[in-house]
Structure formats: structure tokens, C-alpha cells
Amino acid sequence: MSSSSSPPALRLSLRSFWAVLPREGKWLLSTTAIQLLGRGLTLPFTVIYLHEVRGISLDVAGTLMAWIFVVGVLATGPGGAATDRFGARAVSLFGSSCQLVGVAILAVAHTVPQAAAAMTLMGVSGITWPAFNALVASIVQGSIRQTYFGISFALVNLGIGVGGIIAGAFVDVHRPSTFTTIYLLDAASMLIPIGLLLGPLRHIHGRAERPDDTDGQPASYWRIARQPSVAWLLLLTFIATFVGYGQMEAGFPAFARQVSGASTRAIGWAFAANTAVIVLCQFVVLRRIEGHRRTRVLVVMAVVWATAWLTLGATGLAPATMAATAGVILFHAFFGFGETMLQPTVPAITNDLAPDHLRGRYNALSAAAFQGGGIVGPVVAGVMLDHHLGSAFITMLLVGCGVVAVLAMALERRISPVVNGIRPSSPSTYAKGAERAHDDRAAH
Incomplete structure (x- = not known):
């Protein structure tokens, strides 16, 4: 980074x-x-x-x-x-x-x-x-x-x-x-x-009035999504979810059972390892990524997730062994570490891109891209693993991680340094917040 x-x-x-x-x-x-x-x-x-x-x-x-x-x-x-x-x-x-x-x-x-x-x-x-x-x-x-x-x-x-x-x-x-x-x-x-x-929050309505300098046209989802910065961010979110969360609850357990030969108890321990890594590492990761470009953080995340899928794929070489069980648990430890990089960055980019009066629509588009990847991922995993295409399944996810890294670098060229997490170093940065870049917002 x-x-x-x-x-x-x-x-x-x-x-x-x-x-x-x-x-x-x-x-x-x-x-x-x-x-x-x-x-x-x-x-x-x-x-x-x-x-x-x-x-x-x-x-x-x-x-x-x-x-x-x-x-x-x-x-x-x-x-x-x-x-x-x-x-x-x-x-x-x-x-x-x-x-x-x-x-x-x-x-x-x-x-x-x-x-x-x-x-x-x-x-x-x-x-x-x-x-x-x-x-x-x-x-x-x-x-x-x-x-x-x-x-x-x-x-x-x-x-x-x-x-x-x-x-x-x-x-x-x-x-x-x-x-x-x-x-x-x-x-x-x-x-x-x-x-x-x-x-306590009854006075916070979370609504902003449309600025006077907008063009007066309706703020449609299409107008927002066609902005290059938003379009690349949505595509990145969809692919990242497809290779990540879309596989975590479907592709991973199916592969672990059918190919790795892991027990249900081992799968349970894997999810426990995921939670432990996130809870223990999240604040450490936040301190490490502060002041670095969020897109570069996403590239590192893609590498970590690729390592996780490689680890899971390797368990198929020695199924139903202690090594396979260890690999299944290690997969989720790697995966959880990658999550600590994804979850702070994508929402932050989304909300730094969004004008105040359109924040709901920007977050809705991000949520739709996330949910779309979560729907398509299990379907693809089910078809491939049902046809015993375990190696092709892992290869697809490795390629997907590579695509995430490429998309992150493409997004970096289309958003300002402020939106990408680079802000002036001063105490007021935290106390009052920094201004957003106008060139990253559409004039609605």
C-alpha cells in the first residue's frame, strides 16, 4: 500500500x-x-x-x-x-x-x-x-x-x-x-x-436538501450509476462479493465437505476462526491502513483472499486428513483478515463519493451490487461443485481475485485522493472531517 x-x-x-x-x-x-x-x-x-x-x-x-x-x-x-x-x-x-x-x-x-x-x-x-x-x-x-x-x-x-x-x-x-x-x-x-x-437519535433525520446549484433534473439511479467512479466501484463490489461472501456460506462449506473431506465440526471451527481474526485484527488493520489509498488496501485484500482460496484448494490434495482440516480452518482465518480490509474501505468510498442529498441512493446501489454478488455466487458454486468441478471452481475464484485487484487500480484513476482516503494531517481532520472532492460528485 x-x-x-x-x-x-x-x-x-x-x-x-x-x-x-x-x-x-x-x-x-x-x-x-x-x-x-x-x-x-x-x-x-x-x-x-x-x-x-x-x-x-x-x-x-x-x-x-x-x-x-x-x-x-x-x-x-x-x-x-x-x-x-x-x-x-x-x-x-x-x-x-x-x-x-x-x-x-x-x-x-x-x-x-x-x-x-x-x-x-x-x-x-x-x-x-x-x-x-x-x-x-x-x-x-x-x-x-x-x-x-x-x-x-x-x-x-x-x-x-x-x-x-x-x-x-x-x-x-x-x-x-x-x-x-x-x-x-x-x-x-x-x-x-x-x-x-x-x-437519543430522534433529532437525527439523515436527510439533506438538494443544493441550489444542481441542474434540477431527477436524481435517477441510472444517472448515478453511469458516472465512471460509481460504475467501477459497483463492478468491484459485485465481483468482490461474488468471490467472497457469495462463496463463504455456500461454495466454501460444499467444497470443504465434498473435496476436502472436512467434518462439520471442522467447518464450525473455521467460522469461529473467521470471527476471532476479525475481532482481534480489525482495529490493528484500521491503524495500518489509515493514510493509505483505499484502492491499494483493496488490492492487498484481493491477494489475501487469493491466498485463502489457494489454501482451500490445496486441501483437496490430501482429503479427510488433519492437514486438510487445518487448511479448511486456515482458509477462514485468511478470509477474515481480508474482510478487515474490505469492510472499512468500500462503505467509506461510497459515502465520500455521495453528495449529502443523494446518500441514500448511493448506498442503495452499493447494497444492490453486494446482494447481487451474494445471489449469483452460491448458484455458480452449486452448479460447479455438483458437477465435481472443484479445481475449476478454485481457479475461477483466483481469477476473480485478480479481477478485483485490476478493478481497484482502475477505480483509483477515477476518484480523487480525498475520496481514496488521503487527507490533510491535522487534528481537525478527525474532529471536524475533511471536505469532499467536488469532481467526484455528479451535479444533480
């Missing part, structure tokens, strides 16, 4: 970051792990719950899971426009309420229509993601925004990881009430963000 010729940016300690973080940002960050604890209780067990507890066939259960993402993609566009029109707070409240009701319905669902209704509401709640990012960006300004996104990601993983451990020791398919309990607790956890938005 290399930085510009400008003075190196100040590197924050955790204490100094907390000191300059606005009060509203402290409210959001301090509750992240707790509210995600509920999500962690249910995330690993939904398919098991639908199939083994409620008696829904695996193919229908899988379709219901996919339906969440389909609805999420469909809701992203209207959600982004609503964020810009009504404010990120209002949309976050609506999305969180949909999640609460959806998960509560799922807790007592016994039929496919009931489960489908629950999944639909949970899919609609996907509008919360871009709205919440827009809300954060309206509160947290300047270089600390990248730090905030990174620390928040670590806390999300901490909450989900701890929740998964607790639920794994508690649920029992022979006692359906244990699953009802964790889903009701998941629903109740949504009262935390709702309470924040109705209480």
Missing part, C-alpha cells in the same frame, strides 16, 4: 477515536454487538429450523432463504429513494420494524405460507442496510468514518459469533420451544435500534 506525497494521516488510538466520535456515533457503536447478538442466535440455524423442526423440505427451505435476498434486492431501489426523501432515520425505523415482525412470525410459523410471509418482511428489512450507512455517514464525518465502519464490522461479528455459540449450546431439534425462544429473542433485539432512533 502506498500513500500520496501529502503528510501522513494521524493514526488514532481506540481512546482518541472514541474521544472525537460524536455523541450520536457513540450511541450507535456502543450498542452494535448487543443488537447483533440476536441475529447470531438464529443465523446458523434457519435452514435446520425450517427443515428439522417445522418439517419443511430442504428444497423449499432453501428457496425461502433465497427469497429473502430476492425481496431485498427489489426493495433496495425504493428504499434508497425513500432515504433521500424522508431521511435515513425514518427508513431505518421502518426496516427495523419489518425485521422485528418478520422474525417474530417465523418463531411461530408452522406452514410454508407463514414462513414465506416472515421471509418477505425480513427481505424488506434489507432497506435498513443502506439507510443505516447513510445515517452513520450523516453523523460521522471525515477520516474517522472509515474507522467507524471498520470497528462496527468487528462488533457485528463479535455479536453474531457470541450469539451463535450461545444458540449452539441451547437449541435442540427435539425441543421446538428452544428455537421459538431464540427467534423471539432475535426479534426483541430489534427493539434496541428502534429505541435509539426514537430516543
Whole structure:
């Protein structure tokens, strides 16, 4: 990674970051792990719950899971426009309420229509993601925004990881009430963000008025997405998600079981290693990447992920051995390390590119690209691994990592140094934030 010729940016300690973080940002960050604890209780067990507890066939259960993402993609566009029109707070409240009701319905669902209704509401709640990012960006300004996104990601993983451990020791398919309990607790956890938005953050609407110097034309998604900087960023996000998260929950477990011969326990330990690496390394990585070009960070991430996929591919040379088990766990350690570079940078670039009055639409486009990669990835993995094309599968992902690196360098030529994370070195950089580059914004 290399930085510009400008003075190196100040590197924050955790204490100094907390000191300059606005009060509203402290409210959001301090509750992240707790509210995600509920999500962690249910995330690993939904398919098991639908199939083994409620008696829904695996193919229908899988379709219901996919339906969440389909609805999420469909809701992203209207959600982004609503964020810009009504404010990120209002949309976050609506999305969180949909999640609460959806998960509560799922807790007592016994039929496919009931489960489908629950999944639909949970899919609609996907509008919360871009709205919440827009809300954060309206509160947290300047270089600390990248730090905030990174620390928040670590806390999300901490909450989900701890929740998964607790639920794994508690649920029992022979006692359906244990699953009802964790889903009701998941629903109740949504009262935390709702309470924040109705209480301490009720004055933060997350909406900006259209500047007087715009051309007056409608701010369509097409006009935003056709900007070279945005187009390259969206393509990079899609490919990175395809080779990353799109494979983590489908391609990786299938390869580990069919090709590596790993046990389900080893796969569980691999996910635990992923969470541990993220929680332990995220702030260290944030301090290392501060003052460096975000696009160069993404190139390093692509190299780390390529190493991860090579490691997993090598386990196929000695399947069902201790070496293969170690390789499966090491894969997720590498993968988690790469995540600590992806999660702070892409949201920060997106929100530094976005004019205040269009922040909802920019984040919605980013979310759609992310969800698109998450939908296509498992489909491709399923087809290839079902046809025993394990080597071709790994090769495809290695090529994909190379494409991510190329796209990152192409993006670097189309965004300003400020958007790319290079800011003047001064205390006010963190306390007040730095101005955004006008040449990276469309005149809407």
C-alpha cells in the first residue's frame, strides 16, 4: 500500500477515536454487538429450523432463504429513494420494524405460507442496510468514518459469533420451544435500534436538501450509476462479493465437505476462526491502513483472499486428513483478515463519493451490487461443485481475485485522493472531517 506525497494521516488510538466520535456515533457503536447478538442466535440455524423442526423440505427451505435476498434486492431501489426523501432515520425505523415482525412470525410459523410471509418482511428489512450507512455517514464525518465502519464490522461479528455459540449450546431439534425462544429473542433485539432512533437519535433525520446549484433534473439511479467512479466501484463490489461472501456460506462449506473431506465440526471451527481474526485484527488493520489509498488496501485484500482460496484448494490434495482440516480452518482465518480490509474501505468510498442529498441512493446501489454478488455466487458454486468441478471452481475464484485487484487500480484513476482516503494531517481532520472532492460528485 502506498500513500500520496501529502503528510501522513494521524493514526488514532481506540481512546482518541472514541474521544472525537460524536455523541450520536457513540450511541450507535456502543450498542452494535448487543443488537447483533440476536441475529447470531438464529443465523446458523434457519435452514435446520425450517427443515428439522417445522418439517419443511430442504428444497423449499432453501428457496425461502433465497427469497429473502430476492425481496431485498427489489426493495433496495425504493428504499434508497425513500432515504433521500424522508431521511435515513425514518427508513431505518421502518426496516427495523419489518425485521422485528418478520422474525417474530417465523418463531411461530408452522406452514410454508407463514414462513414465506416472515421471509418477505425480513427481505424488506434489507432497506435498513443502506439507510443505516447513510445515517452513520450523516453523523460521522471525515477520516474517522472509515474507522467507524471498520470497528462496527468487528462488533457485528463479535455479536453474531457470541450469539451463535450461545444458540449452539441451547437449541435442540427435539425441543421446538428452544428455537421459538431464540427467534423471539432475535426479534426483541430489534427493539434496541428502534429505541435509539426514537430516543437519543430522534433529532437525527439523515436527510439533506438538494443544493441550489444542481441542474434540477431527477436524481435517477441510472444517472448515478453511469458516472465512471460509481460504475467501477459497483463492478468491484459485485465481483468482490461474488468471490467472497457469495462463496463463504455456500461454495466454501460444499467444497470443504465434498473435496476436502472436512467434518462439520471442522467447518464450525473455521467460522469461529473467521470471527476471532476479525475481532482481534480489525482495529490493528484500521491503524495500518489509515493514510493509505483505499484502492491499494483493496488490492492487498484481493491477494489475501487469493491466498485463502489457494489454501482451500490445496486441501483437496490430501482429503479427510488433519492437514486438510487445518487448511479448511486456515482458509477462514485468511478470509477474515481480508474482510478487515474490505469492510472499512468500500462503505467509506461510497459515502465520500455521495453528495449529502443523494446518500441514500448511493448506498442503495452499493447494497444492490453486494446482494447481487451474494445471489449469483452460491448458484455458480452449486452448479460447479455438483458437477465435481472443484479445481475449476478454485481457479475461477483466483481469477476473480485478480479481477478485483485490476478493478481497484482502475477505480483509483477515477476518484480523487480525498475520496481514496488521503487527507490533510491535522487534528481537525478527525474532529471536524475533511471536505469532499467536488469532481467526484455528479451535479444533480
